[in-house]
Structure formats: C-alpha cells, structure tokens
Amino acid sequence: MRWMLACLWLVLAGCQTQTLPVAASACTLPAPTILEQSGDPHGADGRLLQIWDVANDPVLWSNADPADGAYADFRAKLTRSGEATDPLKLLAASPSQANGLVTANAASWIRPAGCLEKLMVGIQHARRDIFVAPTEFANVVMRSADAARLRIYFFTINQDGIGRMSPLTNPALVDHAQGWNVMLVMHTHAFHPGNALLNGIVSPSIPDADFQYNFAEEAGLEQAWITNGVSTVRIPAAEFGRFQRE
C-alpha cells in the first residue's frame, strides 16, 4: 500500500517528465548585430557597438563557463601571470570610500563572474589581449516587460576606459520608453598586473558612482555590475546613494 501511494504521488508530481535529464543550454550567444564599428578591432582605435536580442536564457545568469570564445585563454594567461584574484585583497590594495563600502558588503554583493560576464570578457580579450593592453568594455542589459527577452548592448573603444556612455545609454533610453526595463549596466575593471591602484578592482570609481546614480534616476537602472572576469560586484540601485559621487 505504501508503495502504491508513493507511485501515485510520483505520477501526480509529473515524475515522467523528470525521468530524462533536460540538457542545459550552453553558455554562448549567437552572432551579434553590429550597430557601429570603426578602426582596427585589435588596435587602439578600434570602436564597436553591438547588440544581441535573445531569449532570457537562465544559462546567462549561471556560473557556466563559455562554450566558445577567448575566455579560456584569458583564464590561462591569468593563471600564468600568478596574479592574486581574491577580490577583497585587490580592494584592500586601493583604499577608497567605495572600496570600503564594497568590502563591507562583499558577502552579498560580490560573486564569481557568471556566464554573461565571462562571455563579454572573452570578447574584449579577443580584441585586445588584457595582459598586453588592459582595456574596458561596457554593457547595458535590457529586459522586456514580460521578462522573456533580453537586449544586450556591448560597447568598447579599445581603451583603458569607456569615455562617454551615450552610445549605450541613448539606444537604451529609446528601449526604455518602449517598455523595456534597464536590468543592469556592467563594465570591466581589468587586471593591471603590477599596478595595485587599478588591478581588477570590483568597485565603482567616483565617475562610475555618479553615472549609476544618475542612470537609476533617469531610467530605473536596477543594478550596477563591475567585473574583472573572475569576480563581479553586483550593486542594487537602492545602495547607489551610499557611494561618494562627484
């Protein structure tokens, strides 16, 4: 009788649908649509603005390693460099109000870089080797009103900085006016071996703090992410006002 009850429960629970493992999606993205491109993709003048319009696949928010791209090469070179990657040690080497705040909240804000960050780091590392010329990129990730779709913008000028964010924020504001939510803005603080003040610090600079505060006011930015490719700080908008701004 006990066996029969167990069997009935399993049928009611839909056990038949769970007998075959569901193949997880691979951590990858289709070819993007290029919106603007100029200069040498591997040189100091290479500029790129591109977008992916994709399903909101949970794999992007997982810790899966990329199935393709240059991220594996980035990690191999990082290992060979012997650089410390503990995010708290990197933060401690460059004291600031923001770095102290992130350190105090590390348990809830800092996570290992996930699939999305690792894909993006791989793209930039393929453009300019991070261990030859550390450069930045930035993303805006928009979520459709029904949360089923993502629009992921990627922007870089192949420099150790982004400059003006308007190439990203202008199209994001158009999407926002059409009902899309500004899920997150992400950018990278690349490893700079030998330069403790710039070395993979997952914390906003004062201009970063200014930008994230203002973009939350303007467009409802939900989270600010800063990644070094190994760790990512994910700051919720409710905390933006705690950071020193310009």
Ligand SMILES: [Zn+2]
């Ligand atoms: Zn920054």
